[in-house]
Amino acid sequence: MPEIKTKATRQNVAKFLAAIPDDTRRADCQKIAEMLAKVTKAEPVMWGTAIVGFGDWHYTYKNGGGNDWFMVGFAPRKKEISVYLMGGLKDHAELLAKLGKHKLGGGCLYINKLDDIDFAVLTKMVRNAVAKLKKGWDYHAG
Numbered sequence: 001m002p003e004i005k006t007k008a009t010r011q012n013v014a015k016f017l018a019a020i021p022d023d024t025r026r027a028d029c030q031k032i033a034e035m036l037a038k039v040t041k042a043e044p045v046m047w048g049t050a051i052v053g054f055g056d057w058h059y060t061y062k063n064g065g066g067n068d069w070f071m072v073g074f075a076p077r078k079k080e081i082s083v084y085l086m087g088g089l090k091d092h093a094e095l096l097a098k099l100g101k102h103k104l105g106g107g108c109l110y111i112n113k114l115d116d117i118d119f120a121v122l123t124k125m126v127r128n129a130v131a132k133l134k135k136g137w138d139y140h141a142g
Contacts, residue, residue, distance in 0.1 A: 005048070006047050006048040006051065007047065007048065008045050008046070008047055008053070008068075008070075009045075009046045009047065009048065009049075010046075011046035011049070012046075013033070013044040013045070013046055013052055016046060016050075016052070017029050017030055017033060017052070017076075020076050024113055025076055025081070025113070026076075028081060028113055028114045029052075029074065029076045029081065031114060031119075032074050032081065032083070032114075032122075033052060033074075035119075035122075035123055035126065036052075036054045036072055036073070036074070036126060037054060039054075039072070039123065039126050039127055039130055040054040040055040040071055040072060040126075040130055042054045042055040042056070042071075045070065047069075047070060047073065050075050050076070050077075051070075051073050051074070051075045051084070052073055052074055052075070053069070053070025053071075053072070053073035053084075054070055054071060054072050054073060055070055055071030055072065055130065055133075056068065056070070056071070057069050057070060057071045057086055057133055069086065070084070070086070071086055071129070071130050071133050072084060072085055072086065072126050072129055072130060079112075080103070080110040080111055080112050081110070081111050081112075081113075082108045082109070082110055083108065083109040083110075083111065083122070084107070084108055084109075085107075085109060085125060085126065085129040086129060086133055087129045087132040087133050088107065089104060089107065089109065091128065091132070092125050092128065092129075095121050095124060095125050095128075096109075096125075098118060098121050099117050099118055099121045099122065099125070100116050100117035100118050100121070101116035101117065102116070102117060109125075
């Protein structure tokens with residue numbers, strides 16, 4: 001399996017978030033970062049140039065190789081905020097129905113702004129995802 005290109009960096013997360021040009025997007029991302037830090041009890045780390053990750057997680061491929069990654073994270077994109085919940089989204093069907101306006105794709109949750117969703121539901125989804133990983137979620141089983 002090839003090595004992943006996106007890796008943890010020493011880029012300053014606070015400076016990254018402060019540089020988000022849109023005031024609403026910047027405030028939303030700062031609120032998400034605070035919640036993720038509280039739930040994971042981990043400091044934020046930049047992954048690549050545009051992802052903020054929290055917590056440490058190592059997953060192993062069927063061939064025995066593996067990668068280090070974050071437990072949960074987000075990326076402020078041009079159109080929306082991508083929220084990464086490792087451990088899959090299929091267990092969150094009931095909560096997703098209560099979340100509010102969002103899209104799903106490739107294991108990511110996409111939201112335009114926090115006003116579109118129920119932040120308490122997002123927080124519960126993050127708690128569930130972190131708990132699942134801490135229990136030893138099997139990357140292959142889904």
